Amino acid sequence: QVLLVESGGGLVQAGGSLRLSCAGSGRTYSNLSMGWFRRAPGKEREFVAAINWSGGSTDYADFVEGRFTISRDNAKNTVYLQMNSLKPEDTAAYYCAARPAESRWSVRELQSYYPYWGQGTQVTVSS
Secondary structure, three states, X not given: OOXXXXXXXXXXXXXXOEEEEEEEEOOOHHHEEEEEEEEOOOOOOEEEEEEOOOOOOEEEOHHHOOOEEEEXXXXXXXXXXXXXXXXXXXXXXXXXXXXXXXXXXXXXXXXXXXXXXXXXXXXXXXX
16 A cells, blocks of 8 residues: 655745655555645546656646646655746645556556545635
8 A cells, every 4th residue: 555645835926836755655655656746626637747756757738738746755755846947837735645566657647547645735816
């Protein structure tokens, strides 16, 4: 079993920045590929970013447009999402998720391939 705990959400003005963290336990962190997803009010949960087990491969949703950076520190069992130039439409609950590192990179955006999820952290961007 893997336990994931997100932190770092909050209220920020448009144009501001936040760094989300996701701390993991219960399994060797370097054996996991990680993803960030979000659910805005009234919308489906959607993919935001993914990183492979080593940090050597990353991927982002089109709406990120270079504003977010996903990274990880396996020694600290933590993955991060640095979010800059935040927009009101980025307001959502953000979730980190984990899947086995041996799973294909091609499924990184598919929620059904992530068996482990955190409880989420709320990000609110005011205009």
